[in-house]
Amino acid sequence: MPISSLNFRAAILSLTLLIVGLLIWEAAIPAQKAVGELTEYELLTGGGQPKAGVPPPSQVIAKAWEQLSDPFYDAGPNDKGIGIQIGYSIYRVLVGYALAAIIAIPLGFLIGMSPLAYKALNPFIQVLRPISPLAWMPLALFVIQDSEASAIFVIFICSIWPMLINTAFGVAGVREDWVNVARTHELNPLKTAFTVILPAAAPTILTGMRISIGIAWLVIVAAEMLVGGTGIGYYVWNEWNNLDLTSVIFSILMIGVVGMGLDAALGFVQRAVSYAE
Amino acid sequence: MKPFLSVENLTQRYPDGAGGELTVFEDATFGVEKGEFVVILGHSGCGKSTIMNILAGLSDPTSGVVIMDGTEVKGPSLDRGVVFQNYSLLPWLSTLKNVTFGVSARHPEWSKAQVIEHSTKYLAMVGLEGDVIHRKPSQLSGGMRQRVSIARAFANHPKLLLLDEPFGALDALTRGTIQDELLKIWGGTEQTVFMITHDIDEAILLADRILLMTNGPYARVAESVEITIPRPRNRTEIIEHPNYYAIRNHLVTFLGKRSKEMAGQQTGEGSNRPTPVRIDKTEPEEPEQAPPALRAVNE
Ligand SMILES: Nc1ncnc2c1ncn2[C@@H]1O[C@H](COP(=O)(O)OP(=O)(O)OP(=O)(O)O)[C@@H](O)[C@H]1O
Ligand SMILES: [Mg+2]
Numbered sequence: 371m372p373i374s375s376l377n378f379r380a381a382i383l384s385l386t387l388l389i390v391g392l393l394i395w396e397a398a399i400p401a402q403k404a405v406g407e408l409t410e411y412e413l414l415t416g417g418g419q420p421k422a423g424v425p426p427p428s429q430v431i432a433k434a435w436e437q438l439s440d441p442f443y444d445a446g447p448n449d450k451g452i453g454i455q456i457g458y459s460i461y462r463v464l465v466g467y468a469l470a471a472i473i474a475i476p477l478g479f480l481i482g483m484s485p486l487a488y489k490a491l492n493p494f495i496q497v498l499r500p501i502s503p504l505a506w507m508p509l510a511l512f513v514i515q516d517s518e519a520s521a522i523f524v525i526f527i528c529s530i531w532p533m534l535i536n537t538a539f540g541v542a543g544v545r546e547d548w549v550n551v552a553r554t555h556e557l558n559p560l561k562t563a564f565t566v567i568l569p570a571a572a573p574t575i576l577t578g579m580r581i582s583i584g585i586a587w588l589v590i591v592a593a594e595m596l597v598g599g600t601g602i603g604y605y606v607w608n609e610w611n612n613l614d615l616t617s618v619i620f621s622i623l624m625i626g627v628v629g630m631g632l633d634a635a636l637g638f639v640q641r642a643v644s645y646a647e
Numbered sequence: 648m649k650p651f652l653s654v655e656n657l658t659q660r661y662p663d664g665a666g667g668e669l670t671v672f673e674d675a676t677f678g679v680e681k682g683e684f685v686v687i688l689g690h691s692g693c694g695k696s697t698i699m700n701i702l703a704g705l706s707d708p709t710s711g712v713v714i715m716d717g718t719e720v721k722g723p724s725l726d727r728g729v730v731f732q733n734y735s736l737l738p739w740l741s742t743l744k745n746v747t748f749g750v751s752a753r754h755p756e757w758s759k760a761q762v763i764e765h766s767t768k769y770l771a772m773v774g775l776e777g778d779v780i781h782r783k784p785s786q787l788s789g790g791m792r793q794r795v796s797i798a799r800a801f802a803n804h805p806k807l808l809l810l811d812e813p814f815g816a817l818d819a820l821t822r823g824t825i826q827d828e829l830l831k832i833w834g835g836t837e838q839t840v841f842m843i844t845h846d847i848d849e850a851i852l853l854a855d856r857i858l859l860m861t862n863g864p865y866a867r868v869a870e871s872v873e874i875t876i877p878r879p880r881n882r883t884e885i886i887e888h889p890n891y892y893a894i895r896n897h898l899v900t901f902l903g904k905r906s907k908e909m910a911g912q913q914t915g916e917g918s919n920r921p922t923p924v925r926i927d928k929t930e931p932e933e934p935e936q937a938p939p940a941l942r943a944v945n946e
Contacts, residue, residue, distance in 0.1 A: 550705055550729070550731070553705060553722075553723040554723045554725070554729050555725060555752035556723065556725050556752065565748070566737065569737070569740075572739075645739040646783065646785035647738050
């Protein structure tokens with residue numbers, strides 16, 4: 371790769387920013403004082419308790435190394451490897467998301483194709499969409515009586531709207547010329563939907579699906595903090611209760627990395643279905 | 648005996664946006680014979696595309712009927728192939744798949760190999776061979792895209808082929824080549840073609856008969872001009888034919904002057920069939936060949 375290439379220069383800049391950031395962070399954390407040097411006042415106010423402050427990056431990196439070298443250990447309900455916790459979260463997100471897609475995409479098709487369905491369903495969508503998914507949690511827990519299913523329901527309800535709206539929008543916006551091609555070839559409605567409308571609307575639908583997966587991943591952390599038990603959200607909360615800030619920071623980073631992975635996966639599908647006119 | 652395609656008292660009105668009505672054309676009546684190549688010429692907005700969409704079955708007229716081969720046209724059909732001005736290729740499919748899309752709709756019983764073979768043959772006829780056919784429409788030039796669209800339509804052997812300004816977006820050189828290709832494929836079939844164009848020379852080159860429309864609103868199909876130049880025709884040779892300029896002048900005068908003068912003019916009951924016009928300078932022994940009524944119109 372030539373040194374002058376934009377990607378190369380950007381990579382150098384990113385790396386520099388990372389190193390400078392980490393160094394500033396490391397330098398900004400005062401070294402932990404040994405117990406012997408503490409004043410009486412500090413001892414009384416609890417300032418001497420070990421590891422109550424923000425940890426330096428070196429500790430976080432050490433933690434990451436420790437956790438990632440054995441991500442799937444399981445030593446009881448409050449001590450599971452990061453891999454298991456993330457696995458639970460991804461599982462809930464994917465189940466809730468898949469259920470949402472199964473409903474949102476056909477329903478979006480209907481709304482996009484039929485002005486009547488659009489007008490009839492629009493008021494419901496407009497009212498339901500702005501509701502914070504977590505606001506559903508108490509109702510979900512009461513009705514479903516199961517914390518696992520309630521978390522999945524919350525994911526379902528938050529990922530359905532972008533998919534529904536984008537599908538409807540994409541389907542309604544399919545060029546009339548393409549529909550006319552289907553009509554002059556006497557395609558039946560089902561064949562038209564699958565061979566013309568779906569491929570034509572796919573890029574817009576995928577945009578909605580990509581927004582949805584992002585929202586679902588944001589929401590699962592909060593939902594798991596509420597329902598507890600397992601998952602990365604619960605893990606963060608649990609480590610905070612343990613005052614293990616090193617683990618908290620490490621899991622925050624992991625949340626970011628997994629979210630990026632989910633988005634990249636859908637981004638890949640989106641590129642595969644996109645077309646140039 | 649009715650012609651192959653019979654358009655009877657076709658009227659199209661639209662709401663004019665101010666509470667009233669806009670009559671695009673009224674009682675248009677004309678016929679097209681089997682195997683005939685008919686071109687319709689008229690100013691922008693006179694309702695050519697509207698007529699074509701009705702013939703295709705893509706939209707319904709306010710009143711009137713279209714009868715093809717003894718049955719009334721209701722809705723689109725594989726028997727009427729359409730080439731749209733903007734090509735209307737499906738951009739997510741390759742060139743070949745755009746054609747197989749049509750062929751497999753026409754022949755659902757064919758094997759995949761048969762469909763591909765047939766499609767490749769028609770693509771080759773319009774000069775698309777080799778790697779090109781695996782490219783997406785966005786990777787083709789405008790002229791190539793229109794060729795694909797023509798191949799898709801011809802490959803299905805529709806009883807009637809409808810072309811809405813198929814070369815409108817092309818430059819003059821490409822236009823010329825594709826006109827030649829169109830003539831070549833058409834020559835090998837008994838295809839009935841109905842085509843819209845703005846280009847007078849294109850119309851003379853391709854048509855057996857040209858229908859002339861007056862300006863809208865209340866547009867009419869006023870004349871039906873026979874092109875008395877023998878086939879096979881060739882762009883460089885037809886201009887030397889004695890009838891060429893005579894016909895061309897007639898068309899230019901119509902579009903330049905008379906289409907405006909005749910606009911909105913009602914010709915009374917039952918006289919909405921286009922006046923037949925035949926101009927032939929190669930028959931000097933019969934100078935009064937054209938009917939007297941026509942001569943009056945000509946002045
Ligand atoms: N859906 C519609 N609603 C109202 N008016 C319409 C509609 N479609 C067409 N028109 C009107 O009908 C007239 C004829 O339109 P049309 O598209 O058939 O013209 P055209 O002869 O094909 O013109 P061009 O050569 O520019 O393509 C125009 O005046 C147009 O405004
Ligand atoms: Mg038009």
